[in-house]
Amino acid sequence: MANIIQAVRGMNDLLPDQTSTWQAVESIIKTTLSEYAYKEIRLPLLEKTTLFSRSIGGATDIVEKEMYTFADRNGDNLTLRPEGTAGCVRAGIQNGLFHNQTQRLWYTGPMFRHERPQKGRYRQFYQTGVECFGFDGPDIDCELIALSARIWRKLGLDNVKLELNSLGSIESRTAYIKVLTAYLSDNTDELDEDSKRRLKSNPLRVLDSKNPDMQNIIERAPKLIDYLDSASLEHFNQLKKMLTSHEIEFHINPRLVRGLDYYSRTVFEWTTDQLGAQGAICAGGRFDGLVAQLGGKQVPAVGFAMGLERIIELVKINGSTMLSGHIDIYMCLLGNEAKKTGMLLAEKLRDKSLSVLAHCGDGSIKSQLKQADKSGAKVALILGEDEVGSGKIIIKPLREKKSQYSVDQKDIFSHLLP
Ligand code: ATP
Numbered sequence: 001m002a003n004i005i006q007a008v009r010g011m012n013d014l015l016p017d018q019t020s021t022w023q024a025v026e027s028i029i030k031t032t033l034s035e036y037a038y039k040e041i042r043l044p045l046l047e048k049t050t051l052f053s054r055s056i057g058g059a060t061d062i063v064e065k066e067m068y069t070f071a072d073r074n075g076d077n078l079t080l081r082p083e084g085t086a087g088c089v090r091a092g093i094q095n096g097l098f099h100n101q102t103q104r105l106w107y108t109g110p111m112f113r114h115e116r117p118q119k120g121r122y123r124q125f126y127q128t129g130v131e132c133f134g135f136d137g138p139d140i141d142c143e144l145i146a147l148s149a150r151i152w153r154k155l156g157l158d159n160v161k162l163e164l165n166s167l168g169s170i171e172s173r174t175a176y177i178k179v180l181t182a183y184l185s186d187n188t189d190e191l192d193e194d195s196k197r198r199l200k201s202n203p204l205r206v207l208d209s210k211n212p213d214m215q216n217i218i219e220r221a222p223k224l225i226d227y228l229d230s231a232s233l234e235h236f237n238q239l240k241k242m243l244t245s246h247e248i249e250f251h252i253n254p255r256l257v258r259g260l261d262y263y264s265r266t267v268f269e270w271t272t273d274q275l276g277a278q279g280a281i282c283a284g285g286r287f288d289g290l291v292a293q294l295g296g297k298q299v300p301a302v303g304f305a306m307g308l309e310r311i312i313e314l315v316k317i318n319g320s321t322m323l324s325g326h327i328d329i330y331m332c333l334l335g336n337e338a339k340k341t342g343m344l345l346a347e348k349l350r351d352k353s354l355s356v357l358a359h360c361g362d363g364s365i366k367s368q369l370k371q372a373d374k375s376g377a378k379v380a381l382i383l384g385e386d387e388v389g390s391g392k393i394i395i396k397p398l399r400e401k402k403s404q405y406s407v408d409q410k411d412i413f414s415h416l417l418p
């Protein structure tokens with residue numbers, strides 16, 4: 001087939017055999033969020049480009065090279081959102097959500113980054129993000145981490161690790177950046193090209209390098225944690241205590257700096273070694289300065305975003321079977337009269353919340369039963385001309401060794417419902 005139109009590179013179709021897992025994972029995440037009384041916010045996919053350059057920071061990977069930016073028909077500069085925090089803060093300021101009130105919000109949907117596509121890294125990918133506003137203590141940081149830990153438990157993921165660090169206040173970080181810059185400048189011969197560039201534009205990001213050749217110099221670098229201001233250190237110590245009392249294991253990673261400019265104090269990442277190089281499944285932290293930076297008043301904030309593709313890949317590896325889509329009944333229908341009766345009966349079964357796949361089109365009983373088996377349904381119901389005449393229907397269990405039997409159509413519910 002020449003000239004067939006293909007999807008944009010790095011943008012995937014989620015096919016029907018994948019979507020039941022997606023739905024199950026999304027539903028577990030949503031249920032958990034409502035157990036913590038978080039509320040959904042729905043945000044535009046497009047925002048003004050300046051929103052992202054002003055919040056994420058000019059010298060970050062996202063703003064430097066990953067954004068899908070274009071001028072629309074009016075010449076306005078717009079960007080497909082690369083992440084959700086900036087839009088969420090913008091919406092909160094614009095709609096007065098931060099006036100004398102706290103917020104616990106979540107959103108979900110596609111994000112767009114022009115990265116090199118590879119396993120676990122796409123140009124359109126899905127995140128569920130959570131953002132809390134108006135809380136400055138470590139208690140909310142702990143709540144967010146406990147919430148994410150609960151999601152992993154429910155999904156059956158026990159091979160995940162929590163990495164934790166504190167970036168301190170803007171002032172203490174600025175002081176640290178001076179020390180780090182001096183150290184890196186004394187060792188420029190060990191820096192790769194990327195890091196040389198970052199040393200000038202955003203030295204903290206050098207610590208974030210994934211280049212194995214850079215690990216030695218990074219390992220020896222002065223540690224941010226030794227330069228924390230006393231209030232940030234106290235916040236960090238409190239958080240560690242709370243996590244311990246929640247029995248949530250954590251690993252301090254002094255090199256965890258996160259790629260975005262707006263973070264302060266707590267930062268964390270949930271990682272796994274089961275996904276190869278793309279091991280971060282969830283990342284977040286505090287961004288106490290962002291609301292004011294975007295024109296609102298000073299409002300403390302903390303949040304995280306989970307990468308759904310990576311989480312779903314992990315769910316598949318860990319073989320969670322509860323997450324596959326299910327059908328209760330496959331209804332085999334032979335002949336026009338059977339179809340009329342059967343489709344109405346299927347409606348009544350759906351009224352009782354059973355999921356029913358009614359056979360459409362023709363097909364012998366043999367081929368219909370084959371499809372019934374393939375569908376994963378627990379039972380087949382068979383309705384032919386004889387059954388229509390006698391008011392009966394045949395029940396054929398598909399997943400247990402039990403032969404088929406015939407019952408009155410009007411009694412069908414008592415045979416199928418617990
Ligand atoms: P990475 O270091 O893997 O590039 P990041 O720091 O850029 O991640 P965040 O912006 O913090 O990622 O996004 C939060 C989560 O979203 C990540 O932990 C990851 O699970 C997921 N994610 C980020 N970028 C992509 C992508 N291009 N494709 C798929 N998932 C992604």
Ligand code: MG
Pocket residue numbers: 061259
């Ligand atoms: Mg990235």
